[in-house]
Amino acid sequence: MTEILVLAEHDGESVKKVTTELLTLARAHGEPAVVWTGDGADGARARLAEFGATKVYVADSTDYADYVGAPKAELLAHLVTEKAPAAVLVAATSEGREVAGRLAVKTGSGVLTDVTGLSDGLVGEQSIFGGAITVQSRVRTGTPIIAVRPNAVTPAAAPGAAEIEAVSFAVSGQAKAARVTGKVVAERGERPELTEASIVVSGGRGLGSGEHFALIEQLADSLGAAVGASRAATDAGWYPHQFQVGQTGKTVSPQLYVAIGISGAIQHRAGMQTSKTIMVVNKDPEAPIFELADFGVVGDLFKVVPQLVEEIAKRSAG
Ligand SMILES: Cc1cc2nc3c(=O)[nH]c(=O)nc-3n(C[C@H](O)[C@H](O)[C@H](O)COP(=O)(O)OP(=O)(O)OC[C@H]3O[C@@H](n4cnc5c(N)ncnc54)[C@H](O)[C@@H]3O)c2cc1C
Numbered sequence: 255m256t257e258i259l260v261l262a263e264h265d266g267e268s269v270k271k272v273t274t275e276l277l278t279l280a281r282a283h284g285e286p287a288v289v290w291t292g293d294g295a296d297g298a299r300a301r302l303a304e305f306g307a308t309k310v311y312v313a314d315s316t317d318y319a320d321y322v323g324a325p326k327a328e329l330l331a332h333l334v335t336e337k338a339p340a341a342v343l344v345a346a347t348s349e350g351r352e353v354a355g356r357l358a359v360k361t362g363s364g365v366l367t368d369v370t371g372l373s374d375g376l377v378g379e380q381s382i383f384g385g386a387i388t389v390q391s392r393v394r395t396g397t398p399i400i401a402v403r404p405n406a407v408t409p410a411a412a413p414g415a416a417e418i419e420a421v422s423f424a425v426s427g428q429a430k431a432a433r434v435t436g437k438v439v440a441e442r443g444e445r446p447e448l449t450e451a452s453i454v455v456s457g458g459r460g461l462g463s464g465e466h467f468a469l470i471e472q473l474a475d476s477l478g479a480a481v482g483a484s485r486a487a488t489d490a491g492w493y494p495h496q497f498q499v500g501q502t503g504k505t506v507s508p509q510l511y512v513a514i515g516i517s518g519a520i521q522h523r524a525g526m527q528t529s530k531t532i533m534v535v536n537k538d539p540e541a542p543i544f545e546l547a548d549f550g551v552v553g554d555l556f557k558v559v560p561q562l563v564e565e566i567a568k569r570s571a572g
Contacts, residue, residue: 256340257309258284259333261326261353262302263345266294266319269301271450272345274409276402277305279372281412284340287311288416289333291318291326295418303416305409310418317425323349324429327356332423334361334397341376341393346401346505347449354401363396370406370507370528381528383520404449405507406528448480448497452509454529456482456499457492458522460515460536460555464492469559470514476566482506482526484516500525515555518543535559 258280263270273288280286287309288302295312302310311333317325330342330353342357344350346368358365369378373390376398380389393399448454455477457470467487474481483493485500499506501521511529516522518534518541526532527546534547535558544550551558 255285257287257337259311259330259337259339259342260286260288260307261330261342261344261350262288262290262298263347263350264290264292264294264298266292267297269298270345271409272347272402272404274301274305275404275407276343276345277302277307277414278409278412279402279407280341280343281306283372283376285309286414287337287339289313289330291329292316299416299418303414304411306412306414307416308414310416311421312418313421313423315425317430320434321425321430322432322434323352324356324431325425326353327360328425328429329421329423330357331360333421334363339397341398341400344399344401346403350401354399358396358399361396361399363399364393365399365401366391366393367401368505369400369402372400372402376400403505403507403528405452405509445474446478446480448482448499448504449506451480451506453477453479453512454482454499454506454508454510454526455479455512455514456484456516456526457487457514458484458516459486459490461487461492462515464490466556467493469555469563472563473512473514473559473566476563476570477510477512479510479512480506480508484519484522513543513547514559516543517541518546535562 260276262273277286285308288307290312366378371379377392455474482499483497488495488498501524505525507528509530512533514535531548534543534550539552
């Protein structure tokens, strides 16, 4: 079977969940070979093996963390030439998308972004126009470069050898044009990362003020969920912009998305429409968000949410 390269997302110690999703997807279409940049590969090997990685190509240099996107694209282009993989999978995160675009140019290949599934012949599935249309596309030129939306695939374990192979590759000066001069770790307390969480609870303008986001946080914490927000809420300064879900915010695809006091504008849908189950609380039965909802409560969020929190607490205690 031909290799499929999977660019690992990691923090130098632990493998991000999206990488286990990419490995699960890659396994169905070839032999998943992880491309690991920087250090930490030895510590992560067991986890990569658990999800079926046959190989781990390690490019152990600080260049990949010290410069923006381009060095990773250069490394992948080198591996595409060397290993002739059937495809390259990256996470459709902001960095993953940048790497995918650069790699496509470097290798003269087609690229699919925001893919939510892959069928035989590496046909990618994408969900567009607020989830109203599902598009199937296939790359016809070069090596398919496929950026997969986090949380679109349920990771499943299957053992692999995860044999480590060092890659000696010198990043060019040109790829070092934009240097990372500092990093600030976003404060999110104990809650899961928004794009990785399996449950997201989001609040919108219906909350009426920033203080009322405490309700959203309470509900999120009772479910072990991440907190999201509509742009109306972040623009009003009620919640930080980094939690905005939508076209100009984060794309999430959790198992459960709870939208509270959010009308369901197309730009908001663009960031959450592929969630597996969508639950809505809105006092307006005509709100467009109900078109997407699997479960909907027509009611005042200030009455419904506290009752929800209470019921969840009872069940957790029982
Ligand atoms: C270029 C562009 C990009 C954009 N990008 C994004 C984006 O990334 N993300 C995004 O979210 N938006 C984005 N928007 C904005 C988007 O068009 C909407 O304006 C925004 O999503 C509305 O947010 P909302 O649903 O919270 O507010 P509203 O549309 O005002 O909806 C509030 C909802 O709360 C309900 N409500 C009110 N009070 C209660 C109550 N007590 N109990 C229950 N329900 C109640 C109302 O019935 C209403 O449905 C973008 C717009 C543009 C033009």
